Amino acid sequence: MNDALDVALRLVIVFAVFMVLPLVVGQTEHKVMAHMQGRLGPMYAGGFHGWAQLVADGVKFAQKEDIVPAEADRRIFQLAPAVALLPYLLVLVAIPIGPSEGAVGQIVDAGIFFVLAVMGVGVLGSLMAGWASANKFSLLGGLRTAAQLLAYELPMLLAAASVAMAAGTVSLPGILNAFEWWWLPWQIVGALVFFVAGLAELQRPPFDMPIADSEIIFGAYTEYTGLRFALFLLAEYAGIVVLCGLTTVLFLGGWHGPFGADGLGWVWTLLKTAVLAFVVIWLRVSYPRLREDQLQKLAWTALIPLALAQIALTGIVKVAIN
Amino acid sequence: MAAPLPPSRPRIPGSGLAKGLAVTLRTMTKKTVTAQYPDVQPELPPRSRGVIALFEENCTVCMLCARECPDWCIYIDSHKETVPAATPGGRERSRNVLDRFAIDFSLCMYCGICIEVCPFDALFWSPEFEYAETDILELTHERDKLREWMWTVPEPPALDPGAEEPKEIAAARKTAEKLEAQRAKEAQEAQQAEEARQAEEARQAEEARQAEEARQAEEARQAEEARQARETQQVQREEEGEE
Incomplete structure (x- = not known):
C-alpha cells in the first residue's frame, strides 16, 4: 500500500512538472523573444504581463474542431501527437534533479540508454504525422524529419557515450555521483555537440527545416488543428525541458554547485536547466534557419568528428588518470 | 567584370555567430518600442492630420x-x-x-x-x-x-526659431511703432514749448528786477543831491551870518 502511494505520488509530481515547466518555457519564450525584437509580447491575458497567455491558448485549442483529413490514415494520424509527446514524459521520470532518493521519479540503471532511446521515439511522432496526413507538405516535412533524425542521433549518442566513459557508468545518478568540477572543461566539446544535436532533434530553430513554414507550411503538422496540434507544440516545449535537463545532468554537474550542496541541489539543477532553456530561446531569436544541405553538412562534417574527438580525449584522459 | 573584393580582415571563426547573439541580447536590455495604443494615447506630432x-x-x-x-x-x-437696406434709401x-x-x-x-x-x-x-x-x-x-x-x-504651434514674422503681426507692429514715434514727437514739442515759456518768464523777471534797482539808485542819488544842496545852503547861511 505504501509503495503504491509512493509510486502514485512520484508520478503525480512528474506529471505536474511535465505540464508546468513546458508552459513556463513557452511563456518565457514569448517574452524573451519579444524583448529581443524590441517588442513587449503578450500583455493582456491574466492581467499581469500576459502571464496566462498559454493557458488562454490552451483553452482556444481545446475549443477547436478536431479535423482528420478524408484521405488520411486515420488511426496513425490520431495517434501521432501522443507518440510525439509521451516519450518526453517517460524521459522526465528518469532525470534526477537532486542527490537523494526522493529527487528522481524512478532510478533506471541503464539511464543514458533509456533516456536516449526513448527520446528518439519522440521524433517518430513527426514521421507518423507526416506520412499519415496524405499531404505533400506533410510528407516533405516528415522526410526531412527522418533525415535530420538520422544525422543528429549519432553525434548525440557519441557525446553521451563520452560522459558514460568518463563516469564508468550509464546510470544518471551514478554519473552525477562521479562528477568533478574539472569535467566541465574536459567534456565541453561533448556538451556543445550534445546540446546542438539535441536542438536539431527537437527541430527547434535554427534547425527547423522540417517545419519551415515559409516553404512547406508547417511540415508534418500542416493538417493538424485543435488539441492535437497543441500536443505537438507541447511536445516541442517538453522536449526543450528534457534536453536542457539532460544536458545539465550529463555535462553541467546536475545538483553540484559552488555552494549549498546539501538539500539545495535541486535548485542548482533547475537553475542550470533554466539557463539552458534561455539559451535555446536565444539561439532561436538570433539565427536564421539552416538550409537542408547545411543542416546535413553540419552534422556529418562537424558534429560527428567533434564527438569522436571528444571520445578519444575522454579515453586518453581516463587512461592517464588510472 | 566584377569589382575586386575589398581585402578581408582575418576573422576569428564563429565571431559572426557571437555577434548575432550579442545583438539580440543587447536589444533585450533596451527599452521596447511597442506603442500600447488603446491603453496609452500616442504622442502626436504638431500639425497632425486627424x-x-x-x-x-x-x-x-x-x-x-x-x-x-x-x-x-x-x-x-x-x-x-x-x-x-441698412440706411434709408440704400440698396x-x-x-x-x-x-x-x-x-x-x-x-x-x-x-x-x-x-x-x-x-x-x-x-x-x-x-x-x-x-x-x-x-x-x-x-x-x-x-x-x-x-x-x-x-x-x-x-497654432509656435513658429520655428528664425522664422519669418507673420504678416499680421508685422503690420500691427509697424502701426504700433508709428504711433509710438508720433507720440514721442508730440511730447518733445510740448517740452520745448514749456522750456521756451519758462525762459521767457525768467527773462521778464530779470528785467523787472533791473528796473527796480535802477529806480532805487535814482531815488538814492536824488536824495543825496538834495542833502548836498541843503548843506550848501546852510554853509552859505552861516557865512552870511558871520558877515
Missing part, C-alpha cells in the same frame, strides 16, 4: 474647398437671402447662407487642400483620429459634427 473641423461662422459658401477637393468629398448646399444686399456642409471621410485622403485653400479660415486640422465606424455611411460628417470637431483644434 480630422477636418469646420468653423462655420467663418464660412461664406465660396465653394473653393469643394472645388479644390481632389476626391470630391465635400458637400455644400446654400441659398441666398436678401438683407434689407438691398444679398448674402449666402450655409444649408449643408459635409465631408465624407471614407473618401477624404487627408491632403489638406481644402484647409489650405479656404480664404476665410473656416477649415482646420484637428488631431483627433478615433472616429472609426462600423457603417461606412457614418463616416460622412455633417455640419454639426464638423463644428464639434472645432473644439478639439489646438492653438
Whole structure:
C-alpha cells in the first residue's frame, strides 16, 4: 500500500512538472523573444504581463474542431501527437534533479540508454504525422524529419557515450555521483555537440527545416488543428525541458554547485536547466534557419568528428588518470 | 567584370555567430518600442492630420474647398437671402447662407487642400483620429459634427526659431511703432514749448528786477543831491551870518 502511494505520488509530481515547466518555457519564450525584437509580447491575458497567455491558448485549442483529413490514415494520424509527446514524459521520470532518493521519479540503471532511446521515439511522432496526413507538405516535412533524425542521433549518442566513459557508468545518478568540477572543461566539446544535436532533434530553430513554414507550411503538422496540434507544440516545449535537463545532468554537474550542496541541489539543477532553456530561446531569436544541405553538412562534417574527438580525449584522459 | 573584393580582415571563426547573439541580447536590455495604443494615447506630432473641423461662422459658401477637393468629398448646399437696406434709401444686399456642409471621410485622403485653400479660415486640422465606424455611411460628417470637431483644434504651434514674422503681426507692429514715434514727437514739442515759456518768464523777471534797482539808485542819488544842496545852503547861511 505504501509503495503504491509512493509510486502514485512520484508520478503525480512528474506529471505536474511535465505540464508546468513546458508552459513556463513557452511563456518565457514569448517574452524573451519579444524583448529581443524590441517588442513587449503578450500583455493582456491574466492581467499581469500576459502571464496566462498559454493557458488562454490552451483553452482556444481545446475549443477547436478536431479535423482528420478524408484521405488520411486515420488511426496513425490520431495517434501521432501522443507518440510525439509521451516519450518526453517517460524521459522526465528518469532525470534526477537532486542527490537523494526522493529527487528522481524512478532510478533506471541503464539511464543514458533509456533516456536516449526513448527520446528518439519522440521524433517518430513527426514521421507518423507526416506520412499519415496524405499531404505533400506533410510528407516533405516528415522526410526531412527522418533525415535530420538520422544525422543528429549519432553525434548525440557519441557525446553521451563520452560522459558514460568518463563516469564508468550509464546510470544518471551514478554519473552525477562521479562528477568533478574539472569535467566541465574536459567534456565541453561533448556538451556543445550534445546540446546542438539535441536542438536539431527537437527541430527547434535554427534547425527547423522540417517545419519551415515559409516553404512547406508547417511540415508534418500542416493538417493538424485543435488539441492535437497543441500536443505537438507541447511536445516541442517538453522536449526543450528534457534536453536542457539532460544536458545539465550529463555535462553541467546536475545538483553540484559552488555552494549549498546539501538539500539545495535541486535548485542548482533547475537553475542550470533554466539557463539552458534561455539559451535555446536565444539561439532561436538570433539565427536564421539552416538550409537542408547545411543542416546535413553540419552534422556529418562537424558534429560527428567533434564527438569522436571528444571520445578519444575522454579515453586518453581516463587512461592517464588510472 | 566584377569589382575586386575589398581585402578581408582575418576573422576569428564563429565571431559572426557571437555577434548575432550579442545583438539580440543587447536589444533585450533596451527599452521596447511597442506603442500600447488603446491603453496609452500616442504622442502626436504638431500639425497632425486627424480630422477636418469646420468653423462655420467663418464660412461664406465660396465653394473653393469643394472645388479644390481632389476626391470630391465635400458637400455644400446654400441659398441666398436678401438683407434689407441698412440706411434709408440704400440698396438691398444679398448674402449666402450655409444649408449643408459635409465631408465624407471614407473618401477624404487627408491632403489638406481644402484647409489650405479656404480664404476665410473656416477649415482646420484637428488631431483627433478615433472616429472609426462600423457603417461606412457614418463616416460622412455633417455640419454639426464638423463644428464639434472645432473644439478639439489646438492653438497654432509656435513658429520655428528664425522664422519669418507673420504678416499680421508685422503690420500691427509697424502701426504700433508709428504711433509710438508720433507720440514721442508730440511730447518733445510740448517740452520745448514749456522750456521756451519758462525762459521767457525768467527773462521778464530779470528785467523787472533791473528796473527796480535802477529806480532805487535814482531815488538814492536824488536824495543825496538834495542833502548836498541843503548843506550848501546852510554853509552859505552861516557865512552870511558871520558877515
